[in-house]
Amino acid sequence: xxxxxxxxxxxxxxxxxxxxxxxxxxxxxxxxxxxxxxxxxxxxxxxxxxxxxxxxxxxxxxxxxxxxxxxxxxxxxxxxxxxxxxxxxxxxxxxxxxxxxxxxxxxxxxxxxxxxxxxxxxxxxxxxxxxxxxxxxxxxxxxxxxxxxxxxxxxxxxxxxxxxxxxxxxxxxxxxxxxxxxxx
Numbered sequence: 001x002x003x004x005x006x007x008x009x010x011x012x013x014x015x016x017x018x019x020x021x022x023x024x025x026x027x028x029x030x031x032x033x034x035x036x037x038x039x040x041x042x043x044x045x046x047x048x049x050x051x052x053x054x055x056x057x058x059x060x061x062x063x064x065x066x067x068x069x070x071x072x073x074x075x076x077x078x079x080x081x082x083x084x085x086x087x088x089x090x091x092x093x094x095x096x097x098x099x100x101x102x103x104x105x106x107x108x109x110x111x112x113x114x115x116x117x118x119x120x121x122x123x124x125x126x127x128x129x130x131x132x133x134x135x136x137x138x139x140x141x142x143x144x145x146x147x148x149x150x151x152x153x154x155x156x157x158x159x160x161x162x163x164x165x166x167x168x169x170x171x172x173x174x175x176x177x178x179x180x181x182x183x184x
Contacts, residue, residue: 011043029150
């Protein structure tokens, strides 16, 4: 670990966590465990969670499209598409959202994160919210909720229910009362 000077590559991290047990950890949901061909190496042989999800969701969506909707195609359905190389060159989403919230006093933000998600992890979500509003001027319109799930929070029934309740509460809180003046 010291060779990386505290800048550990993600793939190495998922491989290293349980290397002594001969296992790897899922990136989008660290509760999924994989087994690689050999314990050595810089990254997992495969994403344990994706293997499970692809076998669960791909047949289901294909059956729904074909049997329920009557959609016929020769195209293959990818549950996770090719996104590399990911281009973040002009990504100003956080600042754009901050500006929109500053200009519209009725715009609110709800961020929901799974504790076991290593791709869109909860700490980065909270950190980005802090960076969006370092002065704290719009903190009362920014809400963060955490769940004992991974990237796909709705897979855990308790978190699906809690997420729905939190979303309903967020919507009710975000609706301005009739005659409420805009506060900047």
